[in-house]
Amino acid sequence: xxxxxxxxxxxxxxxxxxxxxxxxxxxxxxxxxxxxxxxxxxxxxxxxxxxxxxxxxxxxxxxxxxxxxxxxxxxxxxxxxxxxxxxxxxxxxxxxxxxxxxxxxxxxxxxxxxxxxxxxxxxxxxxxxxxxxxxxxxxxxxxxxxxxxxxxxxxxxxxxxxxxxxxxxxxxxxxxxxxxxxxxxxxxxxxxxxxxxxxxxxxxxxxxxxxxxxxxxxxxxxxxxxxxxxxxxxxxxxxxxxxxxxxxxxxxxxxxxxxxxxxxxxxxxxxxxxxxxxxxxxxxxxxxxxxxxxxxxxxxxxxxxxxxxxxxxxxxxxxxxxxxxxxxxxxxxxxxxxxxxxxxxxxxxxxxxxxxxxxxxxxxxxxxxxxxxxxxxxxxxxxxxxxxxxxxxxxxxxxxxxxxxxxxxxxxxxxxxxxxxxxxxxxxxxxxxxxxxxxxxxxxxxxxxxxxxxxxxxxxxxxxxxxxxxxxxxxxxxxxxxxxxxxxxxxxxxxxxxxxxxxxxxxxxxxxxxxxxxxxxxxxxxxxx
Amino acid sequence: xxxxxxxxxxxxxxxxxxxxxxxxxxxxxxxxxxxxxxxxxxxxxxxxxxxxxxxxxxxxxxxxxxxxxxxxxxxxxxxxxxxxxxxxxxxxxxxxxxxxxxxxxxxxxxxxxxxxxxxxxxxxxxxxxxxxxxxxxxxxxxxxxxxxxxxxxxxxxxxxxxxxxxxxxxxxxxxxxxxxxxxxxxxxxxxxxxxxxxxxxxxxxxxxxxxxxxxxxxxxxxxxxxxxxxxxxxxxxxxxxxxxxxxxxxxxxxxxxxxxxxxxxxxxxxxxxxxxxxxxxxxxxxxxxxxxxxxxxxxxxxxxxxxxxxxxxxxxxxxxxxxxxxxxx
Numbered sequence: 001x002x003x004x005x006x007x008x009x010x011x012x013x014x015x016x017x018x019x020x021x022x023x024x025x026x027x028x029x030x031x032x033x034x035x036x037x038x039x040x041x042x043x044x045x046x047x048x049x050x051x052x053x054x055x056x057x058x059x060x061x062x063x064x065x066x067x068x069x070x071x072x073x074x075x076x077x078x079x080x081x082x083x084x085x086x087x088x089x090x091x092x093x094x095x096x097x098x099x100x101x102x103x104x105x106x107x108x109x110x111x112x113x114x115x116x117x118x119x120x121x122x123x124x125x126x127x128x129x130x131x132x133x134x135x136x137x138x139x140x141x142x143x144x145x146x147x148x149x150x151x152x153x154x155x156x157x158x159x160x161x162x163x164x165x166x167x168x169x170x171x172x173x174x175x176x177x178x179x180x181x182x183x184x185x186x187x188x189x190x191x192x193x194x195x196x197x198x199x200x201x202x203x204x205x206x207x208x209x210x211x212x213x214x215x216x217x218x219x220x221x222x223x224x225x226x227x228x229x230x231x232x233x234x235x236x237x238x239x240x241x242x243x244x245x246x247x248x249x250x251x252x253x254x255x256x257x258x259x260x261x262x263x264x265x266x267x268x269x270x271x272x273x274x275x276x277x278x279x280x281x282x283x284x285x286x287x288x289x290x291x292x293x294x295x296x297x298x299x300x301x302x303x304x305x306x307x308x309x310x311x312x313x314x315x316x317x318x319x320x321x322x323x324x325x326x327x328x329x330x331x332x333x334x335x336x337x338x339x340x341x342x343x344x345x346x347x348x349x350x351x352x353x354x355x356x357x358x359x360x361x362x363x364x365x366x367x368x369x370x371x372x373x374x375x376x377x378x379x380x381x382x383x384x385x386x387x388x389x390x391x392x393x394x395x396x397x398x399x400x401x402x403x404x405x406x407x408x409x410x411x412x413x414x415x416x417x418x419x420x421x422x423x424x425x426x427x428x429x430x431x432x433x434x435x436x437x438x439x440x441x442x443x444x445x446x447x448x449x450x451x452x453x454x455x456x457x458x459x460x461x462x463x464x465x466x467x468x469x470x471x472x473x474x475x476x477x478x479x480x481x482x483x484x485x486x487x488x489x490x491x492x493x494x495x496x497x498x499x500x501x502x503x504x505x506x507x508x509x510x511x512x513x514x515x516x517x518x519x520x521x522x523x524x525x526x527x528x529x
Numbered sequence: 530x531x532x533x534x535x536x537x538x539x540x541x542x543x544x545x546x547x548x549x550x551x552x553x554x555x556x557x558x559x560x561x562x563x564x565x566x567x568x569x570x571x572x573x574x575x576x577x578x579x580x581x582x583x584x585x586x587x588x589x590x591x592x593x594x595x596x597x598x599x600x601x602x603x604x605x606x607x608x609x610x611x612x613x614x615x616x617x618x619x620x621x622x623x624x625x626x627x628x629x630x631x632x633x634x635x636x637x638x639x640x641x642x643x644x645x646x647x648x649x650x651x652x653x654x655x656x657x658x659x660x661x662x663x664x665x666x667x668x669x670x671x672x673x674x675x676x677x678x679x680x681x682x683x684x685x686x687x688x689x690x691x692x693x694x695x696x697x698x699x700x701x702x703x704x705x706x707x708x709x710x711x712x713x714x715x716x717x718x719x720x721x722x723x724x725x726x727x728x729x730x731x732x733x734x735x736x737x738x739x740x741x742x743x744x745x746x747x748x749x750x751x752x753x754x755x756x757x758x759x760x761x762x763x764x765x766x767x768x769x770x771x772x773x774x775x776x777x778x779x780x781x782x783x784x785x786x787x788x789x790x791x792x793x794x795x796x797x798x799x800x801x802x803x804x805x806x807x808x809x810x811x812x813x814x815x816x817x818x819x820x821x822x823x824x825x826x827x828x829x830x831x832x833x834x835x836x837x838x839x840x841x842x843x844x845x846x847x848x849x850x851x852x853x854x855x856x857x858x
Contacts (some may be wrong), residue, residue, distance in 0.1 A: 289820070290818075298569050358821070360822075361821050364824065
């Protein structure tokens with residue numbers, strides 16, 4: 001690391017001087033720098049100068065009544081620095097930062113959709129999540145939002161316009177991939193402009209499964225919200241629960257007891273294993289290797305059996321709660337889980353050999369969809385996608401939560417940046433996760449597995465980060481001192497990774513689109529929320 | 530040749546239409562079972578003992594389904610193609626000796642090898658037409674891929690099929706099969722290996738099942754087909770697989786000929802033929818299971834840069850071997 005967080009703060013103070021309105025902390029121990037409107041660009045430039053690998057983790061909008069507060073959560077020096085800006089609600093305008101960090105593109109469009117903030121100088125200020133026929137000047141996440149009278153679906157609905165033009169002015173053929181397509185399990189649309197067999201440009205369109213979970217969370221109690229956020233993503237549900245609970249615990253100033261922290265680690269790693277194996281099997285299916293798919297999913301089933309025994313459910317765990325976990329691990333399960341982990345490591349050895357030696361797998365994934373390290377940093381990608389491009393980042397190591405500060409593990413990186421590297425990262429991480437679970441079981445502390453917490457959460461705001469199977473998961477929770485949160489912001493890993501697909505799809509063969517797309521492990525129900 | 534009951538029996542029952550139909554379904558079941566077992570699954574289980582009637586049940590089910598012809602299709606071709614491609618494949622079967630003779634007795638002639646291979650090409654062309662007439666982008670892409678692939682792989686297939694014909698000094702499938710005291714697979718193994726690879730591509734099986742890449746082009750050329758047309762299209766594909774395997778058996782594994790112990794030689798011939806064919810089917814299905822699907826450009830590179838020169842080379846080697854074993858007089 002070129003510099004430290006204190007260095008950045010000092011540089012910020014020197015450069016901005018009077019433009020800094022206030023510095024404070026976002027719990028747990030995160031820097032919050034409140035600046036003048038317009039000074040946020042200077043602040044981000046200063047941070048980029050200090051740590052050139054800095055990226056945007058999320059941009060949160062909060063409706064404060066008369067004003068809208070924007071929080072730029074910048075990932076620098078392995079932690080998060082938040083730059084806060086307050087805008088007047090009427091005619092909210094701010095300069096875009098997409099020219100500084102291109103990964104901010106989608107984050108700004110999302111805020112603009114939900115809060116009606118205009119980002120001046122944004123390269124593509126279109127709707128991102130809301131449908132094209134959503135009425136103007138109705139912003140769902142503002143507090144004064146009332147549901148509009150939705151126009152009836154008409155033939156000339158804006159959403160259809162993109163489909164109609166089959167070939168553009170540039171003579172390229174448009175191929176529409178989705179919203180329903182066999183290669184995509186979830187609904188999303190990509191408009192591919194192809195020249196012969198080569199993809200020239202990709203335009204993503206998401207938001208088909210937007211369920212308004214962030215809004216719904218505001219009208220439910222914290223306890224109810226745990227079950228709500230688990231439903232953001234079925235596959236990595238434990239990560240969402242962990243991240244939300246962690247963030248709320250930070251506001252409350254409650255610490256989960258040691259045994260609960262270890263149990264959380266175990267469930268999070270089980271979650272990672274089954275998510276990665278799902279993806280690896282699915283990648284096999286995408287490249288027409290159905291045998292791999294069946295093998296992988298059968299081995300995954302054993303992990304699900306452990307999940308069921310531990311939590312009572314195969315997939316949606318509902319295991320983690322505010323102040324600990326909901327169930328204890330029975331002593332007699334420990335040897336069985338250990339044996340399963342041993343068996344899993346053996347299987348992964350076999351799969352690794354397969355991925356390294358099978359020529360057809362290599363022909364379909366090696367040097368396909370290459371994302372360079374520079375692009376990965378610029379587009380602020382997270383998780384295995386970043387690590388496959390040689391970016392050494394992992395929230396588990398950078399800012400340990402649960403019991404990760406006490407458990408040794410390796411962060412897997414590959415430098416190739418192609419589909420193969422991204423799959424190999426996941427393959428190796430499964431082994432690491434098995435090791436982590438084994439270590440956690442051997443060093444499981446005794447004691448209570450949860451502490452009781454009050455239902456009313458004191459006023460305050462906090463951010464939380466968890467390394468979900470698909471990458472860094474980001475939560476921001478603001479409490480107003482009642483049993484209901486004021487604002488819950490979720491930035492899921494796939495949201496940060498979609499821009500990478502736009503990048504890697506340029507110039508690849510159209511037959512490689514599904515295979516390279518799946519190597520990002522996209523999850524659109526998370527992305528849309 | 531008169532229309533007596535023996536003739537009708539041979540054409541319609543055994544070794545003609547009914548035998549081919551049910552044997553194809555049996556092979557389909559074997560394939561599905563093998564694939565399932567390799568992939569750690571059960572495969573068909575419920576219909577009949579060990580699910581052996583599942584292909585028949587699937588076929589009957591499709592026959593009963595609603596028949597939808599999309600609005601914009603080229604109507605005549607769209608409706609004609611499934612039945613035509615099926616009949617051509619079955620017709621080609623009539624020239625293969627199954628119980629030691631062709632379905633129509635004494636119908637073999639010098640050059641029926643060329644005829645059978647040509648019929649396969651024509652039937653493949655009808656599969657292409659099925660996608661092309663659908664006017665659906667997925668079907669069109671699938672159809673284009675069928676055409677690209679079979680145009681490429683027909684050439685090495687023809688060249689490789691000539692090698693056993695040269696050794697047998699005949700272009701009649703019956704004579705080639707009959708002139709193998711030692712199966713040609715053992716005499717010219719290099720040709721046999723190449724032939725099996727080419728066959729895999731010709732039958733559109735992994736790693737060459739590009740026209741069926743469901744993650745890229747949905748159902749390929751079958752996308753718009755439903756009901757009985759789909760049933761016949763699928764049946765045509767299955768017959769094609771059995772036919773491909775049967776040609777491999779005739780040319781390289783000694784055809785229906787094998788040790789005859791007692792009783793009717795026709796019975797033993799049919800038995801040997803079925804057993805040999807099952808070996809080939811199991812082998813191709815195994816290959817299907819252990820490979821990922823290639824890309825169309827990679828397939829073409831393999832075809833034109835690897836398989837074509839290799840098949841020419843192997844033909845030259847075979848001619849050399851044939852002349853050395855049995856010099857021209």
